[in-house]
Amino acid sequence: MTTPVTPAGFVLGLADDALVSAQRMGWWISRAPELEEDLALANIGLDQLGQARALLTYAGELEGTGRTEDDLAYLRDDRDFRNVWLVERPQTDFGVTIARLLVFATWQSELYAALASSADLTLAGVAGKAVKEVAYHVDHARLWTLRLGDGTEESHRRMQDALDAEWPYVEELFVADPDAPIDPATLRDAVLGRVGEVVAAATLTVPEVAPSVGGGRRGLHTEHLGHLLAGMQHLHRSHPGVTW
Amino acid sequence: MSSRDWPLWEVFVRPRRGLSHVHAGSLHAPDAEMALRNARDVYTRRQEGVSLWVVPSAEIVASDPGERDAFFDPAEDKVYRHPTFYDVPEGVQHL
Amino acid sequence: MRFEDLLAGDGRVEPRDEMPDAYRRTLVRQIAQHAHSEIIGMQPEGNWISRAPSLRRKAILMAKVQDEAGHGLYLYAAAETLGVDRADLLDQLHTGRQKYSSIFNYPTLTWADVGAIGWLVDGAAIVNQVPLCRCSYGPYARAMVRVCKEESFHQRQGFEILHTLAHGSPAQHAMAQDAVDRYWWPALMMFGPPDDDSPNSAQSMAWGIKRFSNDELRQRFVDMTVPQAEALGLTLPDPDLRWNDERGHHDFGEIDFTELYEVVRGNGPCNADRIAHKVRAHEDGAWVREAAAAYAAKREAGAA
Numbered sequence: 001m002t003t004p005v006t007p008a009g010f011v012l013g014l015a016d017d018a019l020v021s022a023q024r025m026g027w028w029i030s031r032a033p034e035l036e037e038d039l040a041l042a043n044i045g046l047d048q049l050g051q052a053r054a055l056l057t058y059a060g061e062l063e064g065t066g067r068t069e070d071d072l073a074y075l076r077d078d079r080d081f082r083n084v085w086l087v088e089r090p091q092t093d094f095g096v097t098i099a100r101l102l103v104f105a106t107w108q109s110e111l112y113a114a115l116a117s118s119a120d121l122t123l124a125g126v127a128g129k130a131v132k133e134v135a136y137h138v139d140h141a142r143l144w145t146l147r148l149g150d151g152t153e154e155s156h157r158r159m160q161d162a163l164d165a166e167w168p169y170v171e172e173l174f175v176a177d178p179d180a181p182i183d184p185a186t187l188r189d190a191v192l193g194r195v196g197e198v199v200a201a202a203t204l205t206v207p208e209v210a211p212s213v214g215g216g217r218r219g220l221h222t223e224h225l226g227h228l229l230a231g232m233q234h235l236h237r238s239h240p241g242v243t244w
Numbered sequence: 245m246s247s248r249d250w251p252l253w254e255v256f257v258r259p260r261r262g263l264s265h266v267h268a269g270s271l272h273a274p275d276a277e278m279a280l281r282n283a284r285d286v287y288t289r290r291q292e293g294v295s296l297w298v299v300p301s302a303e304i305v306a307s308d309p310g311e312r313d314a315f316f317d318p319a320e321d322k323v324y325r326h327p328t329f330y331d332v333p334e335g336v337q338h339l
Numbered sequence: 340m341r342f343e344d345l346l347a348g349d350g351r352v353e354p355r356d357e358m359p360d361a362y363r364r365t366l367v368r369q370i371a372q373h374a375h376s377e378i379i380g381m382q383p384e385g386n387w388i389s390r391a392p393s394l395r396r397k398a399i400l401m402a403k404v405q406d407e408a409g410h411g412l413y414l415y416a417a418a419e420t421l422g423v424d425r426a427d428l429l430d431q432l433h434t435g436r437q438k439y440s441s442i443f444n445y446p447t448l449t450w451a452d453v454g455a456i457g458w459l460v461d462g463a464a465i466v467n468q469v470p471l472c473r474c475s476y477g478p479y480a481r482a483m484v485r486v487c488k489e490e491s492f493h494q495r496q497g498f499e500i501l502h503t504l505a506h507g508s509p510a511q512h513a514m515a516q517d518a519v520d521r522y523w524w525p526a527l528m529m530f531g532p533p534d535d536d537s538p539n540s541a542q543s544m545a546w547g548i549k550r551f552s553n554d555e556l557r558q559r560f561v562d563m564t565v566p567q568a569e570a571l572g573l574t575l576p577d578p579d580l581r582w583n584d585e586r587g588h589h590d591f592g593e594i595d596f597t598e599l600y601e602v603v604r605g606n607g608p609c610n611a612d613r614i615a616h617k618v619r620a621h622e623d624g625a626w627v628r629e630a631a632a633a634y635a636a637k638r639e640a641g642a643a
Contacts (some may be wrong), residue, residue, distance in 0.1 A: 019394075026388040026397070029404050030381040030616070033624025034250070035412045035425075036271055036282040038381075042405035043285050053394050071391050094627050143277060150637065151630025158626065213568060235450055236392045242508045244392040244450075244500075248426040250632060252419065269485070270416040274631035280625065286409055289402075290489070306473065309355045312340070 006120045008062035009082060010180040012072070013217055014111070015055030016083035019073060020225070021104065022048035023232055024091050033094055040140060044101070047133040054126045061122075074236035078225045084216040086169040088225040095155075095162035098144040102198060103166060105137035107173045107184075107191045114182040123181065142198045149202025156203065163199065164207045171211035252301040254281040255286070257293035265297050273298075346547055351477040354420040362546055365539070366476050367421050371428045374414035378432075379613050381407045383447040384456060392450055398513050399513065406493070410486045417478040433618045441599060442525050444607030451504050451511075451518035457497015459519070459526040459564070465490055465554065466560045467530065475547030498567065505572045519526070519568070520576045524578075528599040529573035529592075530557040561589050 025045030032038040056069040067075075069110075079230070086104060091097045112134060115127035148159035176185035192206075199206050215221070250272040256265035268287045273279035279298040287329055288296070321328050332339055340350065344356050352358055385404050391397035412617035415425045431437040442460055447453060468490070471483040504515035513604055531553040543549035551559075561580075568575050601607070 011581070021399075023389060026401055029388060029401065029408070030378075030385045030624070031620040033620075033627035034274065035378070035408055035415070036278075036286060036623075037627075038408040039289075039405055039412070040282065040285045042401055043289070046401050046405070048392065049398050054399070056394075073394055074392075094624065109266065140281065143281065147274070147278075147631045147634040148627065151633045152626070154626050155630030155633075231389050232365055235390050239392075239508060239510060240637065241502055242511055248626065249424050252416075265446065269413055269482070270419070271412060274628075275635040278631065286412060289405070306355065309353070309357070 008059050011059040013082040016081050018048045019052035020083045021087045046052040051130045074233045079219045084172045095158045099162040099166045102141035105134045108134040110187045110190050118181045145202045149204040166208045167207040172214035250274045253298045254285040256297040258295035353477045370418040374411045375432045377407045377411035379439045379443045386447050387453050413482040417482040420478045441602040444609045451514040454497045454500030455518035456620040459522045461493040463526045463529045470550035519573050
């Protein structure tokens with residue numbers, strides 16, 4: 001029996017999700033509501049960055065072009081990025097950050113848990129490590145969703161607004177990919193079930209909104225990604241070929 | 245304690261199995277659940293521990309430094325509590 | 340045990356011990372200033388997290404800036420054992436009534452500045468901090484032990500950044516040299532005014548809060564740093580810097596403290612930005628802190 005080859009594009013999508021998330025999370029360091037939360041969000045960002053690096057390296061191997069993690073992170077234009085829209089929009093509001101993390105980390109946890117027993121041993125290894133990390137992210141998002149949802153009137157309103165703002169971008173996580181070792185479409189019920197329980201326990205409502213058209217997995221992004229990449233890539237690109 | 249701060253918690257870390265929890269420091273958290281998570285993020289970033297306790301600082305009952313003499317000096321002359329107090333004849337083992 | 344006897348025996352003062360008000364006030368001021376420095380110090384380096392030129396460097400920098408949040412946290416906790424609240428200390432920072440190290444009022448203009456901060460600023464901080472691990476006040480000393488342990492990677496990563504740049508392309512080498520040129524003198528000023536112009540030093544030494552004078556520590560830093568600069572292949576911007584056989588130390592040029600005093604007074608390049616950033620974050624987070632407190636209060640009321 002031959003092991004089916006994991007498409008590089010699938011791994012790249014997961015890598016870009018994690019990388020762009022980490023880039024957004026890094027913004028919080030020195031801006032969190034309390035010092036303890038600076039440390040917590042930095043830990044989450046570092047986990048995501050670690051996942052991104054492992055996945056980018058593996059994506060480079062799969063495509064067989066010899067591109068390194070840095071080649072892939074710094075030398076691709078936004079049309080070549082494969083992340084979902086959920087992670088690329090700015091997140092400078094704590095409620096938005098928590099709402100997004102709740103959805104994203106829960107999705108990652110279902111996906112990584114499934115990939116951890118994948119026949120692709122490299123991917124299974126990365127996923128097996130990441131599944132523990134994202135379990136903590138889910139928990140962090142859950143605790144904060146409960147506190148913001150069932151805290152003050154203002155926090156309830158702001159957390160509901162945050163969920164409403166993020167929800168159009170949730171569906172893109174489940175776009176079918178039949179060639180992938182785990183088709184994200186199969187995760188929908190589990191992810192939304194878990195997220196829905198937390199939202200309800202937090203006295204909040206799961207928004208009923210039309211999903212955005214999406215397109216991140218095909219390299220069609222919002223305008224925000226270009227700005228994020230401009231900041232992230234400019235120094236690396238200003239000095240081609242050097243070592244840092 | 246000012247009401248503007250979240251309560252203060254004391255953090256105790258067990259460095260590895262077989263050892264006691266040791267006081268590592270303190271932090272602020274709104275409740276016990278968050279205190280435990282914050283303790284993990286603040287005090288075990290470098291694998292310093294395998295188990296954590298958090299205790300509200302206000303719940304700690306401490307001996308009074310003013311009563312230190314009465315508390316601790318009486319133990320000073322009970323030297324017979326220590327094994328080195330006793331003479332053991334030469335050649336006697338496992339004692 | 341009486342305070343004087345404790346100090347005479349090189350013992351440690353613990354939170355509930357009796358201590359003179361002036362000792363307590365001095366410690367609160369110094370520990371708070373130290374904590375504020377860690378927190379404000381997150382900004383100049385945090386400025387480069389989004390732009391770090393490799394993913395490895397990005398991870399290191401995130402971990403480092405996160406450590407600084409941790410160090411600020413340990414230090415605020417040490418100050419709180421003296422009967423002050425973190426919220427009050429933050430108020431004093433936000434309103435300019437308490438200071439932080441002036442070094443963080445300088446901008447990080449290039450990536451090499453991240454290296455220079457690690458190598459020179461953290462290097463100077465370590466020289467200052469190692470003796471504080473033996474400070475007479477127990478909680479401060481213990482916080483410093485933890486800080487120093489964690490801080491050891493900070494200086495190395497800065498040195499590594501500069502070493503890579505200095506041995507890279509001509510543009511990278513120039514970037515590294517420029518950063519060292521800009522950070523060298525401010526780093527020397529981190530040790531404070533010269534001994535004969537440092538009014539509180541004698542009292543702090545008598546109390547065992549300070550173990551060495553400003554000038555002693557500055558000299559130690561210079562002696563330590565000169566050979567490292569040679570290893571980097573970078574020059575330190577001081578024409579008077581040379582080894583003095585007689586003294587067994589390096590001589591160095593006169594420090595222009597007028598600039599330091601201007602920066603302390605608030606006229607540095609980043610003073611207003613640093614405080615504005617911190618105040619904004621604090622105010623933007625108020626609703627989150629209130630929500631968590633309200634949630635906890637509801638749970639407590641429900642349980643009672």
